[in-house]
Amino acid sequence: MTDEILSVINGQVYGVWFLIGAALVFWMQAGFAMVEAGFTRAKNTGNIIMKNLMDFCIGTCTFILIGFSLLLGEDMIGLIGKPGFDIFTSYANFDWSNFVFNLVFCATTATIVSGAMAERTKFLSYCIYSAVISAFIYPVEAHWIWGGGWLAQMGFHDFAGSCAIHMVGGISALIGAKMLGPRIGKFTKDKKGNITKVNAFPGHNLALGALGVFILWLGWYGFNGAAATSVEQLGSIFLTTTVAPAVATVVCMIFTWIKYGKPDVSMSLNASLAGLVAITAPCDVTDCFGAIIIGAVAGLLVVFGVWLLDYVLCIDDPVGAVAVHCMNGIWGTIATGLFATTSAPGNDTLTGLFYGGGFTLLGKQLLGMFSVIAWTVVTITITFMIIKATVGLRVSEEEEIEGLDSCEHGLASAYAGFSLMDVSGSMIMEENENTQLGVSEYEAASEVQKNAAVKVVRQPAMDTGMYKVVILAKLSRYDKLRKAMNAVGVTGMTVTQVMGCGIQKGSGERYRGAEVDATLLPKVKVEVVIGNLPVDTVVEAAREALYTGHIGDGKIFVYSVDKIIKIRTGEEDLAALKDVE
Known part of the structure; x- marks a missing residue:
């Protein structure tokens, strides 16, 4: 009797954990949104948030109508689930938990594609291919693996989706980014059209991207662990899900430190995700040693993947989705056939090549992997080709330059509250005879149009004895500059932290392995207005305080x-400079 009670309790506990795991996987949508938004430019943030919201919402609708039954419906010759509407016709007996759990996994597949195609894809096109992935492409291959299909019958193992989710999403992202083409300015070409340089587009908010990575890492414990059937197995899965990304991140940090001279922040964030993707398939059948090796390879593979896309394939992937999900999804699928061991709790049958199991499991993994690759390549290519031929995949050049927030969603800025401009529309200047030439080039305008434009009138300079001195300098020299200004009698100043570069274009910084053309370095801008001090005294004091003899000491500007x-x-004038009651 006691055993029966414990069995019921365990069943209830794991049923609840199953749904908690599903909720954690849903929360990963926020992580994907933050990573993609942080790694791209601010003018597209609203578009990215909207896409990550809609791929789940659209995916839910299509999963209800067809996706769920294709995935987990009655098996039809090992290839597909039998379409049905049990969710409507037999709701009382419907497997509600399984539906929600598989739905959140399905939505993850679609959202991976968004990152590689960010900043230049039509929103309508995104909605269409997201629906196709959720309704058809993912459910069919997932049925092969998890729904009792031919790969499951053969013994192919993908516990949580390195192959079924991440590799499929990554391959779709690769093909989509290739067909879409790079963002404007990503690659510099010579007169013959040959690519001569890869240009970096730094993400506008790495803090946001880092938050996304931490959210994803937390969600991954549900992603990998929700289907555990015992406390021991759950603990082992949590261990491997922690070790692999940690090792991947450390390896990536060390490698980029050696290769580029400094540890790369965004690449290290990608490496954490790469380690998580790679451990997803074998998380339940490998041990700590296997997780370490899998993570180490993932940390190197993500750097290689970014380099390969940029410098060999010349495919623009703003967030590293292909390197993270496609390449490490493949690696995780193969690693299952190498590092599976019966010492892992709950695994009594699967043994990988490196643990004495021979090539049997590895062969099954390779066959399954190539089969899923073939399915994905064919179906997603057809999908993109149809979209491209009908509604089009890419926005216009003008829309891309202006930003998708404005053109696709009528959103002036995703950060309106941080803008000094009135973006409500009340300050928009209407075109009239004095503000519009009617043509984009001044030289092409007629004399009438030129005469209608507002004339620039220059006033002769007046020597009032009052001067504004603007000093741009290194942040590290500010304290010395402040003391020097106080010493010569400057009583007030305005200090601003700014970003900028001189003719040397910064110090050759790199972002994700690509050199940034004009590196904007942090500087301090000090402004003082003087009227009762010799301007030469102030300038000389500033020069002496800031001088080091090295490039980047700064500049001093003097205005009347x-x-x-x-x-x-x-x-007014000199009296206004005195702060006396």
Whole structure:
């Protein structure tokens, strides 16, 4: 009787954990959104958030109608589940938990594609191919692996989706990015059209990207662990899911440190995800040693993948989706056939090549992997070709330059609250005879059009004895500069932290292995207005405080000030500079 009670309790506990795991996987959508938004430019943030929202919502609709039954319906000759509408016709007996669990996995496959095609894809096109992936492409191959299909019958093993989800999403991303073409300015070409340089497009908010990685890592414990059948197996899965990404990140950090001279932040973030992707298939059948090796290879593979796409294939992948998901999905599938061991809790049958199992499991893994690759390549290529021939895949050049937030969603900025401009529309200047030439080039305008434009009138400079001195310098020299200004009698200053570069274009920084043309370095901008001090005294004091003899010491600009007005008292000129009641 006691054993029966414990069995019921265990069943209930794992049933609840199964749904908690599904919720964690759903939460990964937020992680994908943050990573993609952080690794791309601010002008497309709203578009990216919308895509990550809609791939789950659209995926839910298509999964209800057809996807779930194709995945887990009655097996039809090992190839596909029998289509049905049990969710409507037999709801009382429907497997609600299994539906939700498989739905959140399905949505993950679609969202992977978004990152590689970011910043230049039509929103309508994205909605269409996201629906196709969720309704047909993913459910069919997932049925082969998890729904009782021919790969499951053969003994192919993919516990949580290195192959079924990540590799499929990564291959779709690779093909989509290739057909779509690179973002404007990503590659520099010579007159013959040959690519001569890869240009870096730094993400606008790496803090957001890092938050996304941490969210994904947390969600991955549900991704890999939700289907565990015992406490021991769950603990082992948590261990391998922790070790592999940690090792991958350390290996990537060391490698980029050696290769580029500094540890690459965004690449290390990608490496964490690469380790998670690689361990997803074998997480339940490998041990700690296997997880370490799998993670180490993943950390190197993600760097190689980014380099391969940029410098060999010349495919623009803004977030590294192909390197993370496609390449490490393949690696995780193969690694299962290498590192499976019966010492892992719950695994009594699968043994990989490196643990004395021979080539049997590895052969099954390779056959299954190539079969899924073939299915994905054919179906997603047809999907993209149809979309491209009908509604089109890519936005126009003007829309891409302006940003998809504005063109696709009518959103002036995803960061409107941080803008000093009024983006509500109340400050928009309407075109009239004084603001519009009617043509984009001034030289092409007629004399009437040129005469209608507002004339630029230059006033003769006045020597008022008041000057504004603007100093751009290194942040590290600010304290010395401040003391020097105080010493010569400067009583007020405005200090701003800015970014900029001189004629040397910064110091040759790299982003994801590609050199950034004009590196904007952090500087301090100090502005002082003087009227009762010799300007040469202030300039010389600043020069002495900032001089090191090295490039980047800064510059000093001196302007004549025509008039000064103190708003509170109405005092003008030299009197306005005095802060006396």
